[in-house]
Amino acid sequence: MSKQRIVVLTGAGISAESGISTFRDSGGLWEKHDIMDVATPQAFERDPALVIEFYNQRRKQLYEVEPNEAHYALVELEKYYDVRIITQNVDDLHERAGSTQVMHLHGELKKVRSTADEQLVYTLDGWELRLGDTCEKGSQLRPHIVWFGEPVDMIPLAAELSSTADVFVIIGTSLNVYPAAGLVDYVRPGTPVYLIDPGPMQVSHIPRLTLIREKAGTGTKKLLKELMP
Numbered sequence: 001m002s003k004q005r006i007v008v009l010t011g012a013g014i015s016a017e018s019g020i021s022t023f024r025d026s027g028g029l030w031e032k033h034d035i036m037d038v039a040t041p042q043a044f045e046r047d048p049a050l051v052i053e054f055y056n057q058r059r060k061q062l063y064e065v066e067p068n069e070a071h072y073a074l075v076e077l078e079k080y081y082d083v084r085i086i087t088q089n090v091d092d093l094h095e096r097a098g099s100t101q102v103m104h105l106h107g108e109l110k111k112v113r114s115t116a117d118e119q120l121v122y123t124l125d126g127w128e129l130r131l132g133d134t135c136e137k138g139s140q141l142r143p144h145i146v147w148f149g150e151p152v153d154m155i156p157l158a159a160e161l162s163s164t165a166d167v168f169v170i171i172g173t174s175l176n177v178y179p180a181a182g183l184v185d186y187v188r189p190g191t192p193v194y195l196i197d198p199g200p201m202q203v204s205h206i207p208r209l210t211l212i213r214e215k216a217g218t219g220t221k222k223l224l225k226e227l228m229p
């Protein structure tokens, strides 16, 4: 018999226990940096060095952290389920833990792409992108990140995937950023939804919801117990 499918939407909270800051919690990244200064195409046009440096620091940190037990619990789940991860995170901690099916909605920190041709995507060697680093066509490289105001190209695929879930799980996202936050609306009626997050959440719109109000590490272990056949 084929395995049941679990679609998991993850956000910054799943990487918090690895030591990566979330965005909107107190002390989060968007308290220290203005989105308009570092995470928009206009910011990159105005001050590419600042934007490149912001993502260099994020990338550098990524080499200093490790996946945590929440990432590993999702790998364990693959023994019993067809697990498909849709992540808003630009880190690679799901992959490093061993998850095999990961879709990055908002790009990937370790990749860069051409400013002239978005199809030209490269994996950066090391953490540092420099102003003056160019693609094979001679154009400046930029972080491979979906900035505010840019289309989220993976959304149709992610929505389609969400509609095939037998179980839908949400971990560590404030559900503030669309279109990612709307993916739960594509879940088929009657599909159980689990949400793991220690923060206060607006979730009254989500039917058949089991709320696990815990950090990702302990919460995901509870989920594993519950879903174990």
Ligand code: OAD
Binding pocket: 010, 011, 012, 013, 014, 016, 017, 022, 023, 024, 025, 028, 039, 088, 089, 106, 146, 147, 148, 171, 172, 173, 174, 175, 176, 177, 196, 197, 198, 199, 200, 214, 215, 216, 217
């Ligand atoms: P947010 O910072 O908006 O939300 C983080 C969520 O993680 C909150 O709901 C917290 O309660 C929760 N959280 C904090 N610590 C946790 C822990 N230890 N375990 C589990 N949950 C925890 O981050 P996202 O929702 O991921 O996009 O943000 C969405 C997008 O906004 C990001 O992908 C990024 C950002 O701007 C771009 O930069 C394009």
